[in-house]
Amino acid sequence: MTSQVRGVQLARLLGQWHALPGRRRSPDYVALAAAVRGLLADARLPLGIRLPAERELAEALRISRTTVTAAYRELRETGHLASRRGAGSWTMLPGTHRVASTGLWTPLDDREMIDLGVAALAAPPQLVPAARAAAEDLPRYLGGAGYHPTGIIELREAVARGYTERGLATSPEQIMVTSGTQHALDLVLRLALSPGGAVLVESPTYPNALAALAARRARITTHGLSDDGWDADLLLGSLRQTRPKLAYVIPEFHNPTGHLMAADLRERLVGAAHAAGTDLVVDESFVDLPLDGTPLPPPVAVFDRHSRVISIGGMSKPYWGGLRIGWVRASAPQVQRLAAARVGVDMASPVLDQLVAVHLLTQAPTIVAARRAQLAAQRDALVAALADRLPEWRVTVPRGGVTLWAELDGPISSALARAAEEVGVRLAPGPRFGLDGTLERFLRLPFTLPATELVEAVGRLAAVRYDLDRAGRPQWREPSVIA
Numbered sequence: 283m284t285s286q287v288r289g290v291q292l293a294r295l296l297g298q299w300h301a302l303p304g305r306r307r308s309p310d311y312v313a314l315a316a317a318v319r320g321l322l323a324d325a326r327l328p329l330g331i332r333l334p335a336e337r338e339l340a341e342a343l344r345i346s347r348t349t350v351t352a353a354y355r356e357l358r359e360t361g362h363l364a365s366r367r368g369a370g371s372w373t374m375l376p377g378t379h380r381v382a383s384t385g386l387w388t389p390l391d392d393r394e395m396i397d398l399g400v401a402a403l404a405a406p407p408q409l410v411p412a413a414r415a416a417a418e419d420l421p422r423y424l425g426g427a428g429y430h431p432t433g434i435i436e437l438r439e440a441v442a443r444g445y446t447e448r449g450l451a452t453s454p455e456q457i458m459v460t461s462g463t464q465h466a467l468d469l470v471l472r473l474a475l476s477p478g479g480a481v482l483v484e485s486p487t488y489p490n491a492l493a494a495l496a497a498r499r500a501r502i503t504t505h506g507l508s509d510d511g512w513d514a515d516l517l518l519g520s521l522r523q524t525r526p527k528l529a530y531v532i533p534e535f536h537n538p539t540g541h542l543m544a545a546d547l548r549e550r551l552v553g554a555a556h557a558a559g560t561d562l563v564v565d566e567s568f569v570d571l572p573l574d575g576t577p578l579p580p581p582v583a584v585f586d587r588h589s590r591v592i593s594i595g596g597m598s599k600p601y602w603g604g605l606r607i608g609w610v611r612a613s614a615p616q617v618q619r620l621a622a623a624r625v626g627v628d629m630a631s632p633v634l635d636q637l638v639a640v641h642l643l644t645q646a647p648t649i650v651a652a653r654r655a656q657l658a659a660q661r662d663a664l665v666a667a668l669a670d671r672l673p674e675w676r677v678t679v680p681r682g683g684v685t686l687w688a689e690l691d692g693p694i695s696s697a698l699a700r701a702a703e704e705v706g707v708r709l710a711p712g713p714r715f716g717l718d719g720t721l722e723r724f725l726r727l728p729f730t731l732p733a734t735e736l737v738e739a740v741g742r743l744a745a746v747r748y749d750l751d752r753a754g755r756p757q758w759r760e761p762s763v764i765a
């Protein structure tokens with residue numbers, strides 16, 4: 283079934299399309315086509331969706347139908363629109379672009395591109411030795427069928443120990459190993475949310491969490507974070523008022539803003555969630571990465587007396603994303619239910635990868651200390667380069683995690699991302715972290731690449747920023763995975 287975007291909806295998504303930087307001398311139809319391509323590139327307009335009839339869009343945008351006709355013709359010529367007489371026009375992409383099964387994009391390997399769209403580090407040097415040691419361990423498992431829906435016991439024990447050391451007594455029966463944190467979220471949503479269920483998320487938030495929620499057809503409401511993070515009264519108030527089935531939060535070094543939720547709000551949040559009948563999904567992806575010796579508040583689940591809190595986390599941020607190991611911490615019965623749900627999805631995670639994770643976790647203090655030192659140095663280099671080259675941008679220095687959330691000197695994030703592709707910098711513009719095309723004044727910048735690359739990227743962004751008004755018509759480029 284093809285879904286359709288109505289004229290008024292597309293007009294809202296297009297926003298200030300006629301006033302976008304870089305279009306001063308181009309005709310309206312070119313600017314309109316470029317803006318539609320931009321929406322496709324940002325995944326704010328899905329592929330295969332039917333665009334409004336020309337007359338309907340012209341009315342919604344209050345422009346002439348000829349302009350819309352010319353824009354649609356241009357989109358057909360660039361391979362972004364397919365039309366059939368009498369049936370309408372659908373969004374598509376030029377032939378060489380591939381869509382990943384998640385609906386996000388598989389990037390081409392482009393070695394010249396500085397990729398600031400992905401907030402994850404390269405693997406640590408301990409990875410290959412850990413993989414060799416894991417292969418040595420494998421024979422212990424080869425006598426069985428190899429399916430462990432909740433994960434191999436060694437890894438569940440190691441993860442449970444990590445929680446207990448953080449002050450949250452946890453047994454291996456409360457842990458289920460998954461293929462990454464994203465998989466953990468998807469499984470939890472399958473279990474805890476029926477289609478159309480109401481969910482409260484932070485705004486901005488992690489885009490792939492929004493994708494997982496969209497896949498469950500969740501009805502999403504948002505809590506807007508401010509410069510200082512969560513506003514306790516507003517957050518608890520919206521829980522009380524909307525009583526969502528579920529709330530998804532990232533309390534440790536929130537992606538993208540880097541905020542850390544204070545202990546007292548954690549406690550009040552759990553209480554309010556219980557009173558509202560809301561399950562809390564707590565994404566602890568960045569909990570291992572406080573910088574500058576920042577002390578960590580207790581895990582949110584410490585305050586949970588009613589099995590309201592489901593914690594998810596994984597190896598990707600402190601260790602390596604390519605390992606695809608994550609987990610859920612919940613009550614033992616919830617873990618059993620998740621494991622049963624999982625059998626209909628992927629049965630179990632690979633044993634070998636779990637063994638690699640076990641070996642890495644035995645070296646956690648060494649590996650994580652090195653990661654923190656590396657991230658702090660890279661963050662400082664990025665902040666210094668921004669202060670030097672783009673002093674109009676406002677940056678709050680995060681005390682942990684891997685990203686900062688810059689406030690730009692105008693609503694230019696998507697235009698900047700498009701222009702940056704031209705100079706070999708891939709960005710995740712602000713609107714990717716929200717729902718409704720807002721957040722154009724913001725840009726997430728990860729500090730996961732080496733300092734030299736970050737400084738080079740900022741130099742290129744500064745050049746592009748000041749050129750934006752004079753830039754020519756943006757060329758179509760491959761959209762990117764955001765992580």
Ligand SMILES: Cc1ncc(COP(=O)(O)O)c(C=O)c1O
Nearest residue numbers: 462463464488537567596598765
């Ligand atoms: C908040 C958050 N949750 C989940 C993920 C996905 O993690 P994984 O690679 O473990 O699936 C990320 C990755 O960027 C993230 O930032």
